[in-house]
Amino acid sequence: MTFSEQLNNYITQFECTSSDLATASGLSSTVISRYRNDERTPNIKSKQFEDLVDGLYIISNNKKIKISKEAIYNSLASTLSEIAINFEQLSKNFNELVKTLNINIADLARFINYDASFISKIRNGSRSPSKPKNFIQGVCNYIVTKYKSENDKKAISVLINCNLNDLEDKSNFYLNLEKWLSTNLTPSHNYINDFLNNLDTFDLGKYIKAIHFDEMKVPFIPFYKPSSKTYYGIEEMKKGELDFFKATVLSKSNESVFMCSDMPMEDMAEDVEFGKKWMFAIAMMLKKGLRLNIIHNLDRPFNEMMLGLESWIPIYMTGQVSPYFFKGNPNSVYCHFNYVSENVALTGECVNGYHDKGKYTLITSKTDVAYYKKKAECLLNKATPLMVIYKKDTKNAYNAFISSSAKIKANRRRILSSLPIHTITDELLLKILKYNNISNTDIENIKASVKEQKQIMKTILADNIFEDEIQEISKEEFNNTSPTLCLSDSFYENKVSYTYETYIEHLKLTKQYEKNNKNYKLTTNNTHIFKNIQVLICEKNWVMISKSNSPSIHFIIHHLKLRNAIENFIPPIIE
Secondary structure, three states: OOHHHHHHHHHHHHOOOHHHHHHHHOOOHHHHHHHHOOOOOOOOOOHHHHHHHHHHHHHHHHOOOOOOHHHHHHHHHOOOOOOOOOHHHHHHHHHHHHHHHOOOHHHHHHHHOOOHHHHHHHHHOOOOOOOHHHHHHHHHHHHHHHOOOHHHHHHHHHHHOOOHHHHOOHHHHHHHHHHHHHHOOOOOOOHHHHHHHHHHHOOHHHHHHHOOHHHOOOOOOOOOOOOOEEEEHHHHHHHHHHHHHHHHHHOOOOOOEEEEEOOOOHHHHHOHHHHHHHHHHHHHHHHOOOOEEEEEOOOOOHHHHHHHHHHOHHHHOOOOEEEEEOOOOOOOOEEEEEEEOOOOEEEEEEEOOOHHHOEEEEEOOHHHHHHHHHHHHHHHHHOEEOEEEEOHHHHHHHHHHHHHHOOOOOOEEEEOOOOOHHHOOHHHHHHHHHHOOOOHHHHHHHHHHHHHHHHHHHHHHOOOOEEEEEEOOOHHHHHHHOOEOOOHHHOOOOOOEOOHHHHHHHHHHHHHHHHHOOOEEEEEEOOOOOOOEEEEEEOOOEEEEEEOOOOOEEEEEOOHHHHHHHHOOOOOOOO
């Protein structure tokens, strides 16, 4: 009997639902579903496995079914090997290994006797090996045989989070790599959780105040004309960037700025003072009202990618940025640098690994700048939006996107910081709005928006499962947290507070909505997740992060790696 079969037997025997088990165990409904569908199995020694057993035991007690926790544990454990291979994780780990070491897939294929195209499919997650342990063993033998240099071992030790000394001995090298590739049991930082929490807690008003943004004066020098100049090496490159920003800010133009670079970041990141000047220059361009079209280099380890994106949160919040990325594997030999605005361009290149020997040129001639503008257009045509950002001034475009996406055949999952607005009645909505002294004009706009959201939800539920995860708040917690009505879709940025009575009424309506709609699933828990954001996952299509407090803003994320990471995100339990 497989793990999923045994688990489903218990669920049938205990007459419970996936939602019941999720609540009892503290695991998400998505994880439970994957266990039930045989898409994933837990490791025997993991906390997830313990939590699952505890949840089943709690339900059996509540149902007065006589079965010991030990019996549940043993029956499930008997279906699992000590090392349970997660195909999704194997694919991700394998892909990171290939990128880190720049592995030649054709060479690897010959070594382990696999078809090269099939290995590429394992790498992108579209196929899994029929004998995963054999595949892992073959890859490990290849790495241990081919990658023996000090630099290679150093890169691997960083990737798999072990000491360099642990890779000195050949057998230890093999065992550490096999363990990581099979299970990724090494402690890992939850970068997605950090990213979402930073969005949740970020306050644009406080940030603007902290950097004295409102006090910034955009300088103006009549007839300022920068000179063309060439820069060599890292230090001169930094000066070149600042010269570009200066020329852009001092120009009379309000034309968009294009920025694209796949230069190594390590040397730049170490210079804290330069980082401050760089961010100040970005803030100055935004102060001037310039729009930034930025192509991010995301072909890097996931942790580096997330840390880079976190630093851009304040800039994204302005709504003046359009971020992009390139699909596929870019050239790994040459690094390029391309900035261009109305009257000036900064271009450069270096060989990967030889950042200090790069050459960069500030260009001001009209003919050459026109060429680099056309080049920027071509690069943007090749790029894919990393995320589409909607603010109040693009409300119509946002509504059009939400309306059209309702027709997509895909299940949805949402993590909410408040109760879902589509379950409220018109009477209760009006009561709450009047209690908060909302103007008649705003009331009508909000009512119209809520009506539209109810219709959209009806369209989705006709053919798809929609699961909402909410926090059920006690009276004591209510007094401490003061939850507000979620009106991010209405782009209403003032807080609209519940009374405890209206909150309970809305909660009851939400539970009743679940009973009345077979495709609507509600997961309630007693733990705090987010306060100001909600996360909507349209499986295998896009992820949307919405911020309800000012500024009301929506991020639609398309990037596969980032989207998958958020889709698989399990909120940590916070007491």
